[in-house]
Amino acid sequence: MRAMDYLYTLSGFAVGAIVGLTGVGGGSLMTPLLVLVFGIHPATAVGTDLLYAALTKAGGTVAHGRKGHIDWAITGRLALGSIPAAALTIWVLGQLPKGSNAIGAIISSGLGFALLLTAIAILFGRKLRDYASKHEDSPLRQCCLGKITVVVGALLGVLVTISSVGAGALGVAALFFLYPRLSPVRIVGSDVAHAVPLTLVAGLGHWMLGGVDWSLLGALLLGSLPGIWVGSHVSAKVPEHILRRLLASMLVLIGGKLVFA
Numbered sequence: 001m002r003a004m005d006y007l008y009t010l011s012g013f014a015v016g017a018i019v020g021l022t023g024v025g026g027g028s029l030m031t032p033l034l035v036l037v038f039g040i041h042p043a044t045a046v047g048t049d050l051l052y053a054a055l056t057k058a059g060g061t062v063a064h065g066r067k068g069h070i071d072w073a074i075t076g077r078l079a080l081g082s083i084p085a086a087a088l089t090i091w092v093l094g095q096l097p098k099g100s101n102a103i104g105a106i107i108s109s110g111l112g113f114a115l116l117l118t119a120i121a122i123l124f125g126r127k128l129r130d131y132a133s134k135h136e137d138s139p140l141r142q143c144c145l146g147k148i149t150v151v152v153g154a155l156l157g158v159l160v161t162i163s164s165v166g167a168g169a170l171g172v173a174a175l176f177f178l179y180p181r182l183s184p185v186r187i188v189g190s191d192v193a194h195a196v197p198l199t200l201v202a203g204l205g206h207w208m209l210g211g212v213d214w215s216l217l218g219a220l221l222l223g224s225l226p227g228i229w230v231g232s233h234v235s236a237k238v239p240e241h242i243l244r245r246l247l248a249s250m251l252v253l254i255g256g257k258l259v260f261a
Contacts, residue, residue: 008038008216009223016227028118028165030220031111040216042107047206048213049164052220054200056228057167060192069189071182074175077146078194081153082160083201089161090205103209110162118165119252121173128173133180149178153194160195161202167195 015029030052034045064070096102121128152174159166171191179187206212 005219008219012220012223013227016224017231028115031164042104043211044213046107046164047211048217050199050203052217054196054203057192057195061196064189069185070193071186071190074190075194077149078153079197081150082157082198085154085157086161086202089158094209107162114159114163114165118169121169125173129176160198
């Protein structure tokens with residue numbers, strides 16, 4: 001095992017521990033880490049992280065499914081929008097000139113934008129939820145909730161495919177806004193279940209474009225799985241609101257650097 005592989009594994013452990021502590025998806029941490037610290041090409045970082053997310057979230061889906069924490073109707077509506085949107089996004093990326101910097105530039109900007117949105121979701125998620133609860137009987141929500149969910153799924157599909165960010169914190173924030181009466185555990189379970197096919201389709205699409213590093217994927221998984229376990233067990237002893245604010249601040253700085261670099 002090369003020295004760099006050990007660093008990837010250590011990074012995977014650190015990101016996994018933070019995910020276990022805060023519940024924020026690894027894409028918002030792993031992808032910018034690979035791009036900004038290790039100098040991985042943005043397209044390779046995103047493609048590898050998408051498959052990493054599909055594999056890690058698959059276990060979570062099984063666990064949530066066994067406990068009845070997944071609303072499959074909501075998951076299906078999201079996927080109805082996100083899967084075609086992901087496939088279309090991959091097709092568009094595939095039409096860009098080979099060997100140019102266009103894909104890297106698009107992915108870097110998309111990643112920065114997604115990180116800024118994720119930070120907003122972390123900081124203001126509760127306020128959005130409270131607002132939705134007060135307006136849950138609005139005519140638009142009552143007549144078109146299913147269609148709106150499909151549209152939200154499509155937006156997530158594009159964003160996740162470009163940046164590998166959005167299937168976690170943004171997906172949960174969107175579901176809390178759309179379905180304020182749904183229990184938090186079912187919101188999370190439904191979001192995790194939706195993330196698996198979305199990240200798998202998007203990740204395989206990036207693989208077809210040559211944007212997946214399999215050895216890097218293995219090194220990250222080797223560290224992140226025990227990291228998630230450790231973080232989840234320590235989380236009860238650490239003030240979550242402080243961690244989430246620090247994490248949001250970090251995402252704002254990283255996202256701003258990627259957008260305005």
